[in-house]
Amino acid sequence: MTPAPTLAARGVSKSFFGNAVLREVSIALQPGRIHALLGENGAGKSTLINILSGALLPDAGAVEIDGRVFRGLNPRDAHRAGIAVVQQELGLTTQLSIAENIGIGALPRRYGLIDYRGLARRARAAMDLVGLNEDLATPVGDLPLGRRQMVEIARALFREPRVLILDEPTSSLSAHEVETLTALLDRLRAKGTAILYISHRLNEVMRLCQHVTVLKDGVVTADRPIEGVEAADLVRLMVGRDTGHLFPAWTPSADRDPIIQVSGLSSGVLRDIDMSIRRGEVLGIGGLVGQGQEDLLLSLYGALPASARTAEFNRQRNLPASVRRANALGLAYVPADRKREGLHLIHAIGWNLMLPSLARAFSLSLRDRSKERVLATALADRFAIKGDLTRQVRALSGGNQQKVALAKWTPAEPQVWLLNDPTRGVDVETKREIYALLRRLASEGKAIVLSSSDTPELVHLCDRVAVMREGRIVATIEREALSEGAIVAAAMGADPLRTAA
Amino acid sequence: MNPGEAVRFPKVRPRALFASRPVLTFLIVVAVWIGASFVKPGFGAFGHLRYLVELGAVVGLAAIGQTFVVIAGGIDLSVGAIITVSAVGAPLVALAFDESGAFAALITLAAATVIGVLNGLGVAFLRAHPMIMTLAMATFLQGLLILLAGGSAISAQSPLLEWLGSARPGGVPAGVLVWAIASVLSLLALHATPFGARVFALGANSLAATLSGVNVPATTVAVYAISGLTAGMTGLLLLGMNGQGYVGIGDPYLLSSIAAVVLGGTSILGGSGTYAGSIPGAVLLVTITGLITVVNASPGWRSILFGSLILALLLISGREARRR
The missing domain is CATH 3.40.50.300 (P-loop containing nucleotide triphosphate hydrolases)
Known part of the structure; x- marks a missing residue:
């Protein structure tokens, strides 16, 4: 007893x-x-x-x-x-x-x-x-x-x-x-x-x-x-739950030329990161919460001051110095905290969908409202965002808000999508849609960088997973070796699986 | 328009229009005018109402820049000081070869814009809080004015200022004409250009705006520059109407410019609003001021009454809706 x-x-x-x-x-x-x-x-x-x-x-x-x-x-x-x-x-x-x-x-x-x-x-x-x-x-x-x-x-x-x-x-x-x-x-x-x-x-x-x-x-x-x-x-x-049915079938894409290559990237907690991001792949970023994943995405996006030994972005040398520069280089970033960082909650859905385009347009040109309406309608249809687009974004559910945060970048046709935990707090159905979208973008030759706290997502969706611990990439696991166990083990340093990045 | 779009962007119903703040503020103005004409004979005369709108132009011009700044999530407390700089400075830069006064006016407006740019740079790059930055700027300018102009009033005469102050092309006071043109331009800039959209984005959520690719520093500098420019215009108009400038001439217009913006339904928290509301807001303010002057009371009591009335009006026409 x-x-x-x-x-x-x-x-x-x-x-x-x-x-x-x-x-x-x-x-x-x-x-x-x-x-x-x-x-x-x-x-x-x-x-x-x-x-x-x-x-x-x-x-x-x-x-x-x-x-x-x-x-x-x-x-x-x-x-x-x-x-x-x-x-x-x-x-x-x-x-x-x-x-x-x-x-x-x-x-x-x-x-x-x-x-x-x-x-x-x-x-x-x-x-x-x-x-x-x-x-x-x-x-x-x-x-x-x-x-x-x-x-x-x-x-x-x-x-x-x-x-x-x-x-x-x-x-x-x-x-x-x-x-x-x-x-x-x-x-x-x-x-x-x-x-x-x-x-x-x-x-x-x-x-x-x-x-x-x-x-x-x-x-x-x-x-x-x-x-x-x-x-x-x-x-x-x-680990080890059965969630396979959520994910689209994984097919390797032919196009796998590197679009981003950095070496010796340091910024904030990041220490000496070497990585290459290829067209047509979903590159996962795994690890425990707060090991520098967000800083990595933000420094690639020009939103955090960073330094690198060498960097090549879409054939341009140097890291993007600002978000606008990163956008011009074909990068888009979808933040994890969509309410605080991704969307303008008090503004209309349609307006939010147009913002990245308006940020790039010539300041004092006249906006073409009817063209904007056509574009917003097409985006909403494509992402299955239902209803009146003049409503404030905050009226939408978490999953639909996330779809707006993703959809708003598509008119810019980014070559590299940096996604920070895109399925956090999102319902299962929307998850399925987002997963399908990511694989489709990859098959179109876009590069996807997916940072996720959800390990099954990394296993089923990614071509490679870079695991981070304490600001470093401690392992890069290729598709063949991907498993939840391998990622968790690398994340905790239980059994470091080192392979060439 | 295809049928899908009708669902996506439904037509605004006329009823909803009446609930909008600009329309509401306009209706309050009309109600006050009608009420006052019954109580006080002569109030409703065309000449008097035109005079009110002419006074409204002064507040309204200053409120243009303030509207941009407030929508962008800031506040400009140097508006009064910039008005004074412009009203006192324009006579100082009057040069012999500049017979029309246009050159002096241009220099004055340029200087006012530069002051605004400095405010914007401070807010955007030194990360000074807008209140601190613009308040410090106002104090700095006041000191400068005392050094330059001393305590005495400076009178100015030039054809341009005279036109601004007293011309009435087609029966419309020149000041009101200037105000109307400036209003149309600002409404276009705010609601029909990408720049305007960025101002709203900045005020609603500057972090999300940055991550969406909005050039936040440039937009910030631009809104304060606009505020400097319109305050400079206000100063010239005041100078034209008064015939002389003196230190302190712009002081009453700081509170008025902010009050007009807020009465017009622009959120003091930034991110939403329209200059279309600040226009009736400005007219409402001068109307109240006019009505108070009629009341036989000491200046102290008038000021107390004015403050209380602004507060009461804000309570009536809707407080800030809770958000976040």
Whole structure:
């Protein structure tokens, strides 16, 4: 008989807008155990954490704390019960000092005012635990990312939690900081804290954790002690679903001359990228979220300042220095965040479809409205965007908005399409249409660069997949060797598959 | 037009037209005029209404540039100062060989445009917030004016200014004529050219505009340049109507230009609106000012009344619709 779990979810389900994100998921966090939670991007890990910490209410099922069932757990209850979460997205206030960030929400008071002396003493104690020796008054904004992550962990420890949930705590830490954290977690475990540890780094998980739960598409595919499990087994449990029917048949296209070749591309987090993009191919960009995929697309598109040893774009030397230059060279970019970056939500659908053309046209020429209407109608018909095009774009569903974001570039006839997660938050039917469109463009001899957080998409759609980790392309996998396992393994550095790019 | 297009671009129904802000603002103007003519005999006389529109031309010209800037997501707080620069500067550059005054006018307009370009460069490349950039510019210009002109009024006489201030070709005041031509040109630029579309794109979402290939810096500089130019025109018109320029002559037109834009339904958040609304907006503002002067009250109370009325009108003709 195992002791009662400190924190547990029993058969919780959650869906957003009709999309099931979690289906009858159960997980039990025992005191004195480090519990790993694994799963691909979008498997439902973040949603599960949010339910465990009371930030989200499950549609079905319940959360238990010390065996007591909470139907409507809210963050305050969770906090009072000693549940602390270290979020993946840094939730620190950059202008406030380290001490204030650590204490915020639980500031010690004296006579109704903040007791700064008490705060300093307790914050210092929490900082010592994580090996932070910076001045307490340093604004968090002055710290590098890894140190901020440690502040975030210190903030969780400040509350002396009984359950500590860490969402990818090591993604921005240096090796030394990881060591400190590992030692700390071992000490906390020995003291009886229940720890939920989410990480994409499998070797870390194998070393640190005693128990593992694997999520795939919102369903638990494994819940077992980590002893006797191989890293490869875990990878297999995380991937490998049957989605083949979504994708069009893959046929290689004859035209495979390089249209873009860069070497030694560096920009922001990007380090020394060599790549060539060929006509008639869909080149996938894979990897965990935030490994520099977006920066790569943006620097190819001239939207980020970048440098390269050599670069050749459509027979022109040099990287495009601006978006307009990139457009002139035949590039188009479809952003992942279509609401903020791709579309003008308050403007009409038809207007959005015309914008790239209007951006290129001579400034003070007169617009030909009837020609614009004909063109917009043709585009809408071709992309199956239904209804009145004088409506604002924000009236459309996510899938239809994405179609507008894609359709608006077709009049420019781009030779290279840079697509940043084009199927994020898009319904299945639209996904199917987008996939068919991409293969059709490739068969017409266009080059497609598809960055995606959806691994099956990369496997079924791409001719090659470049996998990125920490700003570098760590592997380029050819069609013959493509599998979800290969991509995930390369993304996590479990078994680097190096082939010539 | 094929049948598919009728679904894609349905005809605008007349009823919807009445709900549009420019039309609404125009109807308010008409209502105020009719109401005031009943209360105050002589208000509705043709001469008086023409005078109101003539005053409206001053606000309306300044509101042209302001409309462009506000739709592009910015604001120009240096409009008043540029008007003053132009009204005080034009007499200073009056040269002996320039008998008609056209040369002085051209130099003044060029200088005003350059000031606008500087505003635009600051906003586009120094990434100064439009409020800070244009406010700093206004303060700078005020200092410069005091150094150049001192405290005294400078009178100016040239055939061109005289024509602007008092000519009435075909019964239409010259200022109103200039305003009408400028209005048509701005409406065309805003709604019938790719440039206008870019202004809207910039104001609605500058990041999406950049990624769609819009030259955001150039568009930004252009809208502030337009604002400088129309403020310069406003200054010349004021000079012509007043006969003299003095430091502070443009001050009242800063708030008026912004108020006219907002009363006309242009979103202060940028991205949507039309100059067609700023036109009745400008006339509405001068009408209110005119009505307040009739009220027997001290200047302090008039100012309070004016401020309250603008606020009340904004509440009536629709607050900013919530978005995002």
